[in-house]
Amino acid sequence: MTNMNPSDKALVPFVSVDNMMKLVHHIGVEPMLRGLADYIEADFRRWELFDKTPRVASHSAEGVIELMPTSDGEVYGFKYVNGHPKNMKEGLQTVTAFGLLADVSNGYPVLLSEMTVLTALRTAATSAMVAKYLAPKGATTMAMIGNGAQSEFQSLAMKAICGVDSVRLYDVDPEATAKAALNLAGWGMNVVSCKTAEESMEGAQIITSCTADKQYATILTDNMIGAGVHINAIGGDCPGKTELHKDILARSDVFVEYPPQTRIEGEIQQMPQDFPVTEMWEVINGTAKGRTSNQQITLFDSVGFAIEDFSALRFVRDHIQNTEFFMDLDLLADPDEPRDLFGMLQRATQ
């Protein structure tokens, strides 16, 4: 009997949904959001180093399946993610995801991880990391419009990273608001459930919009937005899906992750191709200006970029070391003699 145990090289650490949730609680939700924001910020600082390609999308009538690859030259990463707005009605997640890191020098995967939970965390961490640069100084109140799966993560990230202590919830569906309010109870925030979008924005310095319909919608109209706020626009993230009236965009200074992708997928798909935007990585490394006055409306037109997933996977890779929150997966064939794949197969009968 040949020893059929795969070698170390053949094994890839895998973080299941169950283990990801255990890892989050082991670290703590808020410390993990802060840790993710630090990793994302560090990767924004070295933005120029990354291989950047727009995501590779396979569209169908009902949704989209995307692959989002990137590399910093030493580590390669990609995320598989779907977006199917109609899933919710069937009791399924609108968005599910998983991701992988690999060693660029030999192409061997080094981490496979669920990314449904992780994407929710990294999206919120990115929003809050950006708000730290763009929101008015001393911002304490956020309007949270759209109380779906992302809303609690956004609220806690703004608390953990920006010091927001009050969140005003609004959704067209009061049940969604009730769910978010219930989930946020006990996290040390002042939570207010509102009946209209206008009400949710009273006294808010940060306005986060995150709704899920795959259509042009006008969640925010121009007259709803006063001077001096920061808009964190999450939900407009694919062609044909926007949330803000274009007049708001015209009055705002717009900040983006990666212009070639955001011009296709973000709120600015409503604007001409030469509509001026600032790349967020340039604000972070000091090359471009963020907020310059109290009266300015800043707008983060967030669509989610591969580098943020890469940062999140790096965080997970570094933090599962010496824990029990992963299992080794026999994903790679690794014969003793690399040219002898057939011999390995043949010996598997013995």
Next chain:
Amino acid sequence: MTNMNPSDKALVPFVSVDNMMKLVHHIGVEPMLRGLADYIEADFRRWELFDKTPRVASHSAEGVIELMPTSDGEVYGFKYVNGHPKNMKEGLQTVTAFGLLADVSNGYPVLLSEMTVLTALRTAATSAMVAKYLAPKGATTMAMIGNGAQSEFQSLAMKAICGVDSVRLYDVDPEATAKAALNLAGWGMNVVSCKTAEESMEGAQIITSCTADKQYATILTDNMIGAGVHINAIGGDCPGKTELHKDILARSDVFVEYPPQTRIEGEIQQMPQDFPVTEMWEVINGTAKGRTSNQQITLFDSVGFAIEDFSALRFVRDHIQNTEFFMDLDLLADPDEPRDLFGMLQRATQ
């Protein structure tokens, strides 16, 4: 204590390397090669239906990592694959791979599988399926030039699918030839080890070249190739990597998988952009001609295309049903209420 067992929807069947090898032996190597060839042929017949994009490659100094997605409108598939020629010297596989199928209608993955072993099988099955259409009638002898990891699979596929009963092995490294000869003993083929490429081609109606250097090489020169043979060119499969002298291409009728990809990656990268080629799927569905005379040199300039991986994954999905050759992986978050991802996370502590 909340029931933390993931629902069925959250679980994705996973076929490890160990289970793939068990599946191969359960079905039998030759029956499996025939089965894969049938699935691949069926998908070539409905070629026009597929989403076709050239692979998404991330190149580095030492190799390449690629994602190869495709979809037939109902099922989506992709393969992760690396190519690092220098790996062999470090005791690693030049090529490792894994792949995934997902349901287009909701974006949920339905199969995750190792594909290092599976790719070796599907590459050989594709070569033999094509040779069935292009090789001279009654071909019984193959020259196998390059005796690396793919060589035994090629030999057995040509036996199982085309009736080849004699294989003549040649490699610049005699140890590789000895390894292949040893592995092929007992499979009912006449195996001849040769000292030169010329010797390996004596009496061969099919010439398969599959070497691994990432460089322009001339494994076959023009004067080595007589009339009436079928050349199965596997090794020239990325930019800068070819095996055949261009004079051979000029004398041959060249058949390809997907011209936009083959013109970049295949042997025909040496030829002008308008060099005439025939798409193999048109031969299979009867729209284009295959071999038309005994004197003709046919050449399959194979680079490997996403649809072949899709077919192979379909085969695996269909054949693991009611077997023990997979495990369920907790890859997807699936809260009872789709909008309540945070609630699911929060309850995971209880």
